[in-house]
Amino acid sequence: MEAPRTHTTVLLNEAVDALFSDGGTPFDAAAQATYVDATFGRGGHSRSILSRLDPSGRLIAFDRDPEAVAQAALITDPRFSIRHEGFSNLGVLPSGSVGGVLMDLGVSSPQIDSPERGFSFRFDGPLDMRMDxxxxxxxxxxxxxxxxxxxxxxxxxxxxxxxxxxxxxxxxxxxxxxxxxxxxxxxxxxxxxxxxxxxxxxxxxxxxxxxxxxxxNAELEELQQALDASLEVLQPGGRLAVISFHSLEDRIVKQFIAKHSKEEYDRRAPFAAPKVMKLKALGRIKPSAEEVAANPRSRSAILRVAQRMPA
Structure with missing residues (x-):
């Protein structure tokens, strides 16, 4: 019998801490808020977020993968819901309704280790590679x-x-x-x-x-749309935490945060007040040496965190 395919969640504590820790900023990480796990995967981050929520808190997850959605169905917590769609649809949520958004990009270990999905050259299987x-x-x-x-x-x-x-x-x-x-x-x-x-x-x-x-899978377009939508759905003080695994993803996240973390001046109106920045960059985190030793697939991961500023 084939052993069940497992997934070790990368930067688990660091990413969830980034959503809830005030870090000396004005953000009050209320356990009653609504949070979004934009890429459910196998639910490691989702379960950790749920463990920190009060009874009135809520967690909404997104995932395109039917196998991930099936795994999410095993969570019976009434505070949790899963949407079988890409996280580019984040904008369907009400404006300013979310206290934190977590995006864990890339491919999960069960996807990579499933020959029938066709993600890896380590196994012979159909050349598929579709997330959905x-x-x-x-x-x-x-x-x-x-x-x-x-x-x-x-x-x-x-x-x-x-x-x-x-x-x-x-x-x-x-x-x-x-x-x-x-x-x-x-x-x-x-x-x-x-x-x-x-x-x-x-x-x-x-x-x-x-x-x-x-x-x-139009992954980079999906990411850009999700980042744009996060500005609309995050409440003031809400956190955005994104884990990327290769330079193309990380470049998009880095440039997005940098773009919205500075005041914008209208050159046509030099004396007008600048548009206030929408985000405040809070840092960049890499996996510890201990995590990389225990899970080599985490070695390329980068977590970037930003905070939604008042409009």
């Missing part, structure tokens, strides 16, 4: 018709892969000669045969798999 398996096209379906330039652009932009052009040509040549790629092992082998040099310790297919996953 109930809708949209898989990577394999997209590659059946995508043109060389489009494939290369995706690999280059989302994988930061310098051999993007060569990989794209190889994918299309393989499609024309023997039919489209349909499994993870086929894609991994094709990339390995095409990319002759790679950073020590990294599989040649790492960047390509990352690129296709980000693209097929």
């Amino acid at each position: 398996t109930t809708r949209g096209e898989s990577v394999a379906q997209w590659l059946e018709t995508a043109e060389i330039n489009q494939i290369a652009e995706v690999i280059r932009e989302y994988g930061e892969e310098r051999f993007a052009g060569s990989i794209a040509k190889a994918i299309v040549a393989r499609r024309q000669e023997r039919g489209p790629i349909s499994t993870t092992s086929e894609l991994a082998q094709l990339v390995a045969d095409t990319v002759k040099t790679r950073e020590p310790g990294q599989n040649p297919a790492t960047r390509t798999f990352q690129a296709f996953r980000i693209f097929i």
